[in-house]
Amino acid sequence: MEDQYEELILSENTLRRSDQLLSAFFRNVRAQFQYRTGLMVQFESYWTRSGARVPLVLRNNEGALGFSILEGDNPTLSQRRSADSFLLQHPEAKMMYLSDNPRIFRLIDARNLVCPISAVI
Secondary structure: OHHHHHHHHHHOOOOOHHHHHHHHHHHHHHHHHHHHHOOOOEEEEEEOOOOOEEEEEEEEOOEEEEEEEOOOOOOOHHHHHHHHHHHHHOOOOEEEEEEOOOOOOEEEEOOEEEEEHHHOO
16 A cells, blocks of 8 residues: 555656556565565566567566556557567567456467456456
8 A cells, every 4th residue: 555655646646547557566466476475586677779668577487477558458559569579589478468457358379468457466
């Protein structure tokens, strides 16, 4: 709760819904991995000079899992291209697009999945 209140005050409630969801998702995932499971996971992001961006990546010795928050039910062209760049650079990686729509589950291909954020929090 403290993190949520701090975010609300410091952002002056100007964050986009997708940024709010990403922040909430990160706080929850961080707590699960660092305080409960005991698994060693690195939290990263993927950025390139050309503008590709995967805002949250979880990495361990088995691979990497990238996360991007959807603003609708489908990834934007920019999100898909960013994911393609990420997956090209990390052949062991997979990508999850998280939606606030609780009814959406869609396998795009073997390495890309769209699912509700509630399924992973």
